[in-house]
Amino acid sequence: MHSFDRTDIQLLRALCTEPRSTVVALAQRLGLSRNTVQARMGRLEETGTFLAFDRRINPVALGYPLTAFIEVHVQQKRLARIVDELARIPEIVQAHGMSGPADLLVRVVCRDADDLFRIDGTILACEGVDRTETSLAMGEVIPFRLAPLLDRAARSG
Amino acid sequence: MHSFDRTDIQLLRALCTEPRSTVVALAQRLGLSRNTVQARMGRLEETGTFLAFDRRINPVALGYPLTAFIEVHVQQKRLARIVDELARIPEIVQAHGMSGPADLLVRVVCRDADDLFRIDGTILACEGVDRTETSLAMGEVIPFRLAPLLDRAARSG
DNA sequence: CTTTTGATTGAGCAATGTGCCCTATCCGGG
DNA sequence: CCCGGATAGGGCACATTGCTCAATCAAAAG
Structure with missing residues (x-):
């Protein structure tokens, strides 16, 4: 598998609120270099952190x-x-x-x-x-979400 | 809401197998112009066809x-x-x-x-x-998927 | 039948982002 | 102490994006 550090979590968390943001924008927000963000995103994809596109369709x-x-x-x-x-x-x-x-x-x-x-x-x-x-x-009273989990991980992890 | 035509379905379906494909690539595969694909994608986003980023994280x-x-x-x-x-x-x-x-x-x-x-x-x-x-x-014996539904819609819709 | 509306297309253009390269620096583990 | 991995910063060629415009087309409306 692959273990995440705080930076990975922050990266994912930032994407939760701004899924369309570019790598450059992400790097700025997190105060990292573009290279770093690009490398980490690549790793996250490779290690299966992202699911199929299906899940994005409502x-x-x-x-x-x-x-x-x-x-x-x-x-x-x-x-x-x-x-x-x-x-x-x-x-x-x-x-x-x-x-x-x-x-x-x-x-x-x-x-x-x-x-x-x-x-x-x-x-x-x-x-x-x-x-x-x-x-x-009857209704999705709590819509699917991982943000709270990521938030906690970012604080305590 | 918004009603989908065959083209919308095909667009979504194509994205299921190739989520990273660019607008240009999509347009080529579907035999449409880039403008059309871009417009339709925009409409799909606006009308809430896409869910939060959360759902993409494993x-x-x-x-x-x-x-x-x-x-x-x-x-x-x-x-x-x-x-x-x-x-x-x-x-x-x-x-x-x-x-x-x-x-x-x-x-x-x-x-x-x-x-x-x-x-x-x-x-x-x-x-x-x-x-x-x-x-x-104990296991996700059928992983979340909408592709079969889209496939049927593409054939019969 | 004609008009109108909306979707589609092809073209073009400036700005941006991407993928990839290289090197210097920094830090922790061996 | 040295080494490997991660990071930063710079750079470069290229593809993609977002946007505009005018022409075409089809279907619905009059």
Whole structure:
């Protein structure tokens, strides 16, 4: 892996508030040389600090205003095959294998309630899926964020 | 809001596989003029198609290898106040208000199991929180993705 | 059918940023 | 004490950006 120092954190933190800023601007703000910032950014990319572009796209703006979480209970021996099958459903934007009562936590986006109902049906139709429990997300009360974590790391790390 | 046409979708889709590509490169690949691509990109940004920079950072690389989902049951009248309080916990990277058995679904990243235990305790300590149910994510079996959705939209839309 | 509106295009231009080079300096670990 | 890694500062060729303008095109409106 790769361990971060305070400078890396500050760099990432600055990008949180000013994602469009250029390397030169970043260097100025942090009081570093352009070379340094460029090198560190390169390293951050190489070491996998940045995720796929997908994550930058807002599903709501895309026309999928509804998000739901579906807990899926499966016959565990068939888990791998089921995951493959679920991966073919485009509305499933993410899925985690879970420890706990449910085996999978699937995150779904959809256009409306009917859409959700249909997708749930598709999941249930997979061989080895025993049961699903659907919960509709009423709102993202805390929007995805890492800034607070970075802030704390910058202060204490 | 704003409605997308096929070109917007193709643009986003192209960026999924080649996030670093320049406007010129994009224009070439899509067979459009640079001006058009630039204009459309601008519109996409303005209309909120892109999310915060946070989402581009990989928590695992950041030193938080564990993700957990915590279902929180609360006294609903105090929901707003509780959310405010939860927002002060940096390890909570996201939270959804839910319809269904649980009131909140909180997404947490942590360094290890002890860390998770501590965070869960912090959540439980909030006034009005009745109960939590923690599930540890064993793995992201389907990594977050919108590409399949975009692909379908490009074909049928 | 004609008009109008908006999107697209090609061209051009100044300013900026990028990628890459090299060297000197600084600091901590061996 | 010396060495390696990181940093700063300078520089250079090139690509990209942001912006403007006029011409073209298509579809919707009159």
